Amino acid sequence: MTALTARWHRSINEIPTQQWRDLLGEGATPFYQWEWLSALEGSGSTVPDQGWQPFHLALWRDNKPVAIAPLYLKGHSYGEFVFDQAFVRLATNLGFRYYPKLLGMSPASPVLGYRFHILLGEDEAQLTAILLQTIDRFCKKNGILSCNFLYVDPSWRPLAEAAGCAAWLNQQSLWSRGEDQTFDDYLQGFNSNQRRNIKRERKAVANAGITITSLTGDQLDRDLLQTMYGFYEQHCAQWGQWGSKYLNQGFFEALADEYRRKIVLFAAHRGDPRHPVAMSLCVHDATNLWGRYWGTNEQIECLHFEVCYYSPIQWALERGIRNFDPGAGGSHKRRRGFMVRPHVSLHRWYEPQMDALIRAWLPKANDLMLEEIDAINAELPFKVEPPTLDF
Known part of the structure; x- marks a missing residue:
């Protein structure tokens, strides 16, 4: 079998539309489809001058991409809606430079579904590990403190955690028709x-x-x-x-x-x-x-x-x-049919001291978030099935 080649792409336009579609397959959310991300780049909404440098990582075989990690180099934390100010303070206190950071999400779209997109028939666990190893080498070589995947697809989370990512729990609103x-x-x-x-x-x-x-x-x-x-x-x-x-x-x-x-x-x-x-x-x-x-x-x-x-x-x-995600923020949503559900972001830090401190803190922080979600949903003015909290 032909060897894989890793390539970094500074624009989604470097990957042909149909090849991107083949990688996503059926069922991918609209926010990771080629047309959406291309519109963000082509309009100037996600460009380096705005703090979003497209930096997609693909694995190629025989002039065909078999895996893609949609990524951005970020010079700030705006447009993410997962608030990492505590991490910024910790990095500052430890004397580390927090930005730029490497980020995986659909820009300015806090919607569940981030994952590495891997061609059907390929070994998903193996290619996930290869992509993460490539990311690790790039970040360490260039002095980047962290890589962060936000609003992670629950079905992809186990693969990323098995390869060493740390999970941080947050909350989001959702209406389900039942x-x-x-x-x-x-x-x-x-x-x-x-x-x-x-x-x-x-x-x-x-x-x-x-x-x-x-x-x-x-x-x-x-x-x-x-x-x-x-x-x-x-x-x-x-x-x-x-x-x-x-x-x-x-x-x-x-x-x-x-x-x-x-x-x-x-x-x-x-x-x-x-x-x-x-x-x-x-x-x-x-x-x-x-x-x-x-x-x-x-x-x-x-x-x-x-x-x-x-x-x-x-x-x-x-x-x-079946489901309606009304967007980030707004406790008033809860009185109008929206329960609170957990969502996970996954992280890698490349300074051992920072990595150890955050990983020691995360279990307690995640437990407290689950308690908060339970408390909020217990007070909702409508009948609701509790969300599955498999953490």
């Missing part, structure tokens, strides 16, 4: 007080003369995605330097060209849905929905809850979608 078939079924899962509250919130939007229309597929074009970008930009601007504006207009326009069948916009309007007063953008596949961005031109009571939670849940129920 046996619900309609929005009324969803409402029946709540206690009576919260059920009345949700009905009141939806009525407040209707009383303001607002209609919500979902737009997807061939209904989308550049003009609509430019409108969505305007809402996104305006919403980020409200928060000043904390606005987390990671994407530019070119990225939204690229979605209209390449990705519109995986995008659904929820337009809040009084007349033409193409001229909304507010809008949210979600991404979907056959079984999952992900809430990503929103914005509004008017301050209307409860409109955020309607556009970002209730209408997407209703849309998901009507289309047989």
